[in-house]
Amino acid sequence: MRVVQLEVSCGRQSSKTRVVLAPLTRQRSYGNVPQPHAILYYQQRTTKGGLLIAEATGVSDTAEGYKDTPGIWTNEQVEAWKPIVHGVHEKGGIFFCQIWHVGRVSNSRFDGVEIHGAYGYLxxxxxxxxVNDRTDKYGGSLENRCRFALEVVQAVVDEIGADKVGIRLSPFASYSEAPDSNPEALGLYMANALNKFGILYCHVVEPRMVKLGEKFETPYSLRPMRDAFKGTFIVAGGYNREDGNNAISTNYADLVAYGRIFLSNPDLPRRFEIDAPLNKYNRDTFYVPDPVIGYTDYPFLPTDV
Structure with missing residues (x-):
């Protein structure tokens, strides 16, 4: 079974490939303003009907935690995003802007918005x-701790409509020293609670983590969340071609998001389709400010392959 060229209905959006570009912070938006070189970067990774999720984008001047990450709180930033979105649309892609606030980590012509509810941020x-030690209605019980996230979802849905909203969650992860004592219960509660909004998708990071080429398996599974959530379910976290095919064939997920290997293989869906070798990514260039090196200079397959 191929990962690509399989149609999935996503509300009013329609993705014709199961391969999704995961949101990847690149730190090349100088002064928090998206730059023209991002047009080529996203266009390179666009396939007709493919879903691209933009790098995390700040919602205010207090939301940013890292140098030169993009924002969307000023008119200048909004205008800078427009040609990027247009470039993706020109190649027939679907573009979602991931919005975030980094919280204690602090130092629309868009097709939709992904709410960043993962990785230890706000x-x-x-x-x-x-990490939540509040004693008011936003702390303590599972219902209270999930209240803020669901209020954010409601606010975004009210602003742009449920069919343009997704959310990313990482209940099993402990980034920024933010673990949970019962991640299974947390993930299942959120999956069920999100159904009342009718949002487009839920994008969840796998319990397993991949670091320096090593896979760390855990006894946890996203199957309960997948079964509970009624919309499109996206999984991410160290997937390769074989893993992705298996996730789709077993109905474990509707779409699979790829990060580092999509970064280094702008034509990843085509490589998966014909089972071609992959470029190796260079971790040293992930966050360098250069507008080309490690950004738009990864090679494509020859056209005759």
Missing amino acids: IDQFLKDQ
Whole structure:
């Protein structure tokens, strides 16, 4: 079974490939303004009907935690995003802008918005019981800890409509020292609670983590969340071609998001389709400010392959 060229209905959006570009912070938006070189970067990774999720984008001047990450709180930033979105549309892609606030980590012509509720940033800090020590209605019980995240979802849905909203969650992860004592219960509660909004998708990071080429398996599974959530379910976290095919063939997920290997293989869906070798990514160039090196200079397959 191929990962690509399989149609999935996503509300009013329609993705014709199961391969999704995961949101990847690249730190090349100088002064927090998206730059023209991002047009080529996203266009390179666009396939007709493919879903691209933009790098995490700040919602205010207090939301940023890292140098030269993009924002969307000023008119200048909004205008800078427009040609990027247009470039993706020109190649027939679907573009979602991931919005975030980094919380304690602090130092629309868009097709939709992905709410960043993962990785120990602001929303995740409310969700996780090991860092949320509030004693008001936003702390303590599972229902209370999830209240802020669901209020954010409601606010975004009210602004742009449920069919343009997705959310990313990482209940099993402990980024920024933000773990939870019962991640299975947390993930299942959120999956069920999100159904009342009718949002487009839920994008969840696998319990397993991949670091320096090593896979760390855990006894946890996203199957309960997948079965509970009624919309499109996206999984991410160290997937390769074989893993992705298996996730789709077993109905474990509707779509699979790829990060580092999509970064280094702008034509990843085509490589997966014909089972071609992959470029190796260079971790040293992930966050360098250069507008080309490690950004738009990864090679494509020859056209005759």
